[in-house]
Amino acid sequence: MMYSQEQVREVIDPKAFGKVAVLLGGCSAEREVSLASGKRIFEALQSSGVDCCLVDPVEGLVSQLVEEKPDRVFIALHGPRGEDGTVQGLLDQMDIPYAGSDIMSSALAMDKYRSKLLWQAVGLPTPDFMLIEHADNLDCCVEILPAFVKPSLEGSSVGVARVDREQDLLPAWEQASGYGGSVLVEQFIDGPEFTVTILNGQPLPAIRIESAESFYDYEAKYVSGNTQYHLPCGLTDSKEQELQALALTAFETLGCSGWGRVDFMQDERGRFWLLEVNTVPGMTDTSLVPMAAKSVGLSFEALVLEILKSSLSPAHQKDGGIKGSKELVQAESEAI
CATH class of the missing domain: 3.30.1490.20 (ATP-grasp fold, A domain)
Known part of the structure; x- marks a missing residue:
């Protein structure tokens, strides 16, 4: 099922979110990409009238959250300590709602080996x-x-x-x-690479990735500028629907929610093979999630609000507000 134009036009009251902290940067190998993603998200929230602030964990995550007292968090941290359940666990402990997947699903999606074990167990195709x-x-x-x-x-x-x-x-x-x-x-699966964005339970149009490099590596994603993205992806309607259904099943098998991106390869016989799920995909000028959202009429600002909507779900609502105790500040982990 695709996003309908009625869903695209749905009005979201910015005041419903309260104050939003955008987590960006961090200390992983993807810090620079996270900074670019987070700043763009922050600017989109500001332009939509949402009260927001920037929080970089390297400057002391718990102390900043205690000081800022956000009502919810938009996680724009990429890689370990951002996508792997670490930050999600801390936010749960501090009773701060956040957009996206929870601790368990974030950890599973970050662990490519265990993701593939689960997919194999339920009969989903993934390379040996x-x-x-x-x-x-x-x-x-x-x-x-x-x-x-x-x-x-x-x-x-x-x-x-x-x-x-x-x-x-x-x-x-x-x-x-x-x-x-x-x-x-x-x-290795010899064939084209595809990616499908999942947004609040709905798969968006697939994108076919054509890299000038030997494969779609970090250089091809963020540096070279020679990668081509095909949207429409070139699949028949039935094959694209098959791909979208597989993406949603793989996403939900790991327990993921809110938003994310599922990556695939297609072999010479037309079969799709699951590679991985990204629970906090890039949101830069060249990132794939905004590209897919734009194809169904969602501006970047509307996309950010749609993602943030998942923090309003019952699963993300907490009772106690921020636990601003001295013990929490003193116990702030250097690993975050």
């Missing part, structure tokens, strides 16, 4: 994979080459390498393991 914790075990990966070697707990293709030859496995593993945690080796 192996979790490699030690370089001594790389020999068993030869059978699924060519493959992508990637950190299991990173986003935006950080630390990802395509490997076609056995002798390139070790360097790729060493690069990926440098980001901490285990390394996922995932079979």
Whole structure:
């Protein structure tokens, strides 16, 4: 089901949100992208008449939240400590509603290995994979080459390498393991890449990604400027509906809610293969979620308000307000 024009035109009262804190920056490898996303979200909220403020966790997250006393939070942190349930858990503890997925679903979506295990368990298609914790075990990966070697707990293709030859496995593993945690080796699917945005339970039109690089890596996403995005995506109506249904099922299987983006590859037989779910996708000038939203008539300002609406759902309503205790401030984790 697509967004109808009636849904697109729905009026949202900015005052219903109260004061909104936009979390941006952080200390992950995606800090610069997060800063760009967060500032653009902040400007959209301001232009819509929402009372809002910027909060960068590196400057002391708990103390800033206690001082600002927001009624809800828009999380624009990318990567570990932003998308992995860490911040979501803190906000739950402080009784501050936030837009998007909860602790469990954020953690599952960030963990590519466990996402794929769940999808396999319910019969959803995802490329063959192996979790490699030690370089001594790389020999068993030869059978699924060519493959992508990637950190299991990173986003935006950080630390990802395509490997076609056995002798390139070790360097790729060493690069990926440098980001901490285990390394996922995932079979390469030769074909076009697609992404589908999920917005408040509805899949938006699919986008086909055509990268000038060897694959859609961090450089292709944010630096090169040579990547082409096709919207309409070129699929038949029935194939696009199939892709959208699969995206929504994969998203909900992980327990995700509010908004997010689901990435796929399509093979030569036309079959779709799940890669990952992003629970806090980029919201920069070149990001895919705003692109998909625009195609159904949602301006960037309207998109931001639609996303923020998920913080008004019963699951996100808290009773106690901010716990501004000295103990919380003193216990603020350096990991955030």
